Amino acid sequence: MSCDHLICAHCAGPVVEGRCxxxxxxxxxxxxxxxxxxxxxxxxxxxxxxxxALIAARHLTGGL
Incomplete structure (x- = not known):
């Protein structure tokens, strides 16, 4: 996730700028x-x- 497009609810500025x-x-x-x-x-x-999944595959193929 990136903060490039997020807007701060406190100052209404872009979060990426860190104004507040x-x-x-x-x-x-x-x-x-x-x-x-x-x-x-x-x-x-x-x-x-x-x-x-590996254990199940080994069991189905007859391995130990």
């Missing part, structure tokens, strides 16, 4: 979310699903 404390806080929050806003929990769940 509310803009600056919102901009910091957006830019510190990490890559694409992925939380560690979502990454862990995705890895778990991949592991389950």
């Amino acid at each position: 404390p509310v803009c600056r806080a919102g901009r910091e929050k957006i830019h510190h979310q990490g890559p694409a806003g992925l939380s560690p929990l979502l990454v862990a769940l995705a890895l778990l699903l991949v592991l389950i």
Whole structure:
């Protein structure tokens, strides 16, 4: 997510410019979310699903 097109409800200025404390806080929050806003929990769940899929595939093909 990007703050390029967001407008601050407090000062009505672009959030990207950081005109007021509310803009600056919102901009910091957006830019510190990490890559694409992925939380560690979502990454862990995705890895778990991949592991389950690999185990199921190995089981279906007759492997150990």
